[in-house]
Amino acid sequence: MDFWLAIVAIVAITSIAKVLRSRHLAMARIEAARGDNTENAALAREVAALNSRVAVLERILTDNRSSLNLAHEIDALRDR
Numbered sequence: 502m503d504f505w506l507a508i509v510a511i512v513a514i515t516s517i518a519k520v521l522r523s524r525h526l527a528m529a530r531i532e533a534a535r536g537d538n539t540e541n542a543a544l545a546r547e548v549a550a551l552n553s554r555v556a557v558l559e560r561i562l563t564d565n566r567s568s569l570n571l572a573h574e575i576d577a578l579r580d581r
Contacts, residue, residue, distance in 0.1 A: 561574055
């Protein structure tokens with residue numbers, strides 16, 4: 502093999518390896534970003550559920566009812 506041909510082959514192999522490595526790193530970043538979106542969606546669902554629970558508690562506290570009715574309503578909500 503000629504000296505210059507060996508140099509060209511080494512440069513080509515190195516360039517291809519760098520391109521493949523860059524592609525691999527980019528794909529890893531994309532997958533990490535997708536994971537963050539699913540985590541954000543799960544957190545958003547949890548916040549929505551907590552907001553609805555707070556709304557129920559606010560409704561219970563602001564209604565003018567006796568403490569006996571309040572205890573029954575809390576027990577009914579626990580059974581859901």
